[in-house]
Amino acid sequence: MRLKARYTVQSCCPPSYSEPRPGRHLRSIIRITWMDKVTNKDIFERTGLPSMKELLIRKNLRWTGHLMKISPDRLPKQILYSHLSSGHRKRERPRLRFKDTSKKNLKLRDIKTD
Numbered sequence: 001m002r003l004k005a006r007y008t009v010q011s012c013c014p015p016s017y018s019e020p021r022p023g024r025h026l027r028s029i030i031r032i033t034w035m036d037k038v039t040n041k042d043i044f045e046r047t048g049l050p051s052m053k054e055l056l057i058r059k060n061l062r063w064t065g066h067l068m069k070i071s072p073d074r075l076p077k078q079i080l081y082s083h084l085s086s087g088h089r090k091r092e093r094p095r096l097r098f099k100d101t102s103k104k105n106l107k108l109r110d111i112k113t114d
Contacts, residue, residue: 026044026047060101
Protein backbone atom coordinates (compact mmCIF):
# COMPACT_ATOMS: atom_id res chain seq x y z
CA MET A 1 0.00 0.00 0.00
CA ARG A 2 1.43 3.35 -1.03
CA LEU A 3 0.87 6.48 1.04
CA LYS A 4 0.00 9.76 -0.63
CA ALA A 5 1.81 12.93 0.30
CA ARG A 6 -0.30 15.28 2.36
CA TYR A 7 0.80 18.36 0.43
CA THR A 8 1.16 17.53 -3.22
CA VAL A 9 2.89 20.57 -4.71
CA GLN A 10 4.71 21.94 -1.70
CA SER A 11 5.33 18.92 0.46
CA CYS A 12 8.11 20.67 2.37
CA CYS A 13 6.03 23.71 3.31
CA PRO A 14 3.10 23.27 5.68
CA PRO A 15 0.18 25.68 5.47
CA SER A 16 0.52 28.96 7.33
CA TYR A 17 -2.10 28.08 9.95
CA SER A 18 0.21 25.43 11.41
CA GLU A 19 3.07 27.87 11.97
CA PRO A 20 3.70 28.59 15.63
CA ARG A 21 2.52 32.07 16.52
CA PRO A 22 4.33 33.61 19.47
CA GLY A 23 1.98 34.76 22.15
CA ARG A 24 -0.96 32.71 21.00
CA HIS A 25 -1.60 31.09 24.38
CA LEU A 26 0.51 33.28 26.63
CA ARG A 27 -2.47 34.62 28.58
CA SER A 28 -3.56 31.14 29.58
CA ILE A 29 0.00 30.09 30.45
CA ILE A 30 0.50 33.10 32.72
CA ARG A 31 -3.08 32.72 33.97
CA ILE A 32 -4.20 36.18 32.96
CA THR A 33 -7.75 36.60 31.74
CA TRP A 34 -9.05 39.28 29.41
CA MET A 35 -10.86 40.80 32.36
CA ASP A 36 -7.51 41.62 34.01
CA LYS A 37 -7.01 44.32 31.35
CA VAL A 38 -3.33 43.61 30.73
CA THR A 39 -2.05 44.79 27.35
CA ASN A 40 -0.35 42.46 24.91
CA LYS A 41 2.78 44.59 25.16
CA ASP A 42 2.94 43.96 28.92
CA ILE A 43 2.47 40.23 28.41
CA PHE A 44 5.33 40.09 25.91
CA GLU A 45 7.54 42.05 28.34
CA ARG A 46 6.68 39.72 31.22
CA THR A 47 7.51 36.61 29.23
CA GLY A 48 10.62 38.05 27.60
CA LEU A 49 9.40 37.41 24.05
CA PRO A 50 10.02 39.93 21.26
CA SER A 51 7.14 42.20 20.29
CA MET A 52 5.10 41.65 17.15
CA LYS A 53 6.77 44.68 15.55
CA GLU A 54 10.17 43.11 16.17
CA LEU A 55 9.03 39.82 14.63
CA LEU A 56 7.72 41.61 11.53
CA ILE A 57 11.02 43.47 11.13
CA ARG A 58 12.92 40.18 11.38
CA LYS A 59 10.73 38.54 8.74
CA ASN A 60 11.07 41.54 6.44
CA LEU A 61 14.86 41.56 6.75
CA ARG A 62 15.00 37.81 6.21
CA TRP A 63 12.97 38.05 3.01
CA THR A 64 15.09 41.00 1.86
CA GLY A 65 18.18 38.84 2.35
CA HIS A 66 16.64 36.11 0.19
CA LEU A 67 15.85 38.67 -2.52
CA MET A 68 19.43 39.92 -2.57
CA LYS A 69 20.80 36.40 -3.09
CA ILE A 70 18.57 35.29 -5.96
CA SER A 71 19.49 35.86 -9.59
CA PRO A 72 18.23 39.00 -11.36
CA ASP A 73 16.12 37.07 -13.86
CA ARG A 74 13.79 35.68 -11.17
CA LEU A 75 10.35 37.27 -10.86
CA PRO A 76 10.50 38.46 -7.19
CA LYS A 77 13.68 40.42 -7.84
CA GLN A 78 12.30 41.89 -11.06
CA ILE A 79 9.20 43.06 -9.22
CA LEU A 80 11.26 44.62 -6.43
CA TYR A 81 13.42 46.65 -8.81
CA SER A 82 10.74 47.51 -11.37
CA HIS A 83 8.91 50.82 -11.68
CA LEU A 84 5.37 51.35 -12.88
CA SER A 85 5.36 52.74 -16.40
CA SER A 86 1.72 53.70 -16.40
CA GLY A 87 -1.13 54.17 -13.98
CA HIS A 88 -1.88 56.60 -11.21
CA ARG A 89 -2.00 56.69 -7.44
CA LYS A 90 -4.70 58.00 -5.18
CA ARG A 91 -4.57 61.55 -3.91
CA GLU A 92 -4.00 60.57 -0.29
CA ARG A 93 -0.72 59.57 1.24
CA PRO A 94 0.92 56.90 -0.92
CA ARG A 95 0.83 53.37 0.44
CA LEU A 96 4.07 51.97 1.77
CA ARG A 97 5.83 49.65 -0.61
CA PHE A 98 7.95 46.66 0.35
CA LYS A 99 10.98 48.63 -0.77
CA ASP A 100 10.17 51.51 1.59
CA THR A 101 9.67 49.30 4.64
CA SER A 102 12.85 47.36 3.86
CA LYS A 103 14.88 50.58 3.70
CA LYS A 104 13.36 51.75 6.98
CA ASN A 105 14.13 48.42 8.69
CA LEU A 106 17.70 48.43 7.40
CA LYS A 107 18.18 51.93 8.82
CA LEU A 108 16.68 50.85 12.16
CA ARG A 109 19.23 48.05 12.45
CA ASP A 110 22.14 50.19 11.19
CA ILE A 111 22.79 47.82 8.30
CA LYS A 112 24.79 49.45 5.55
CA THR A 113 23.71 48.87 1.97
CA ASP A 114 26.20 48.93 -0.86
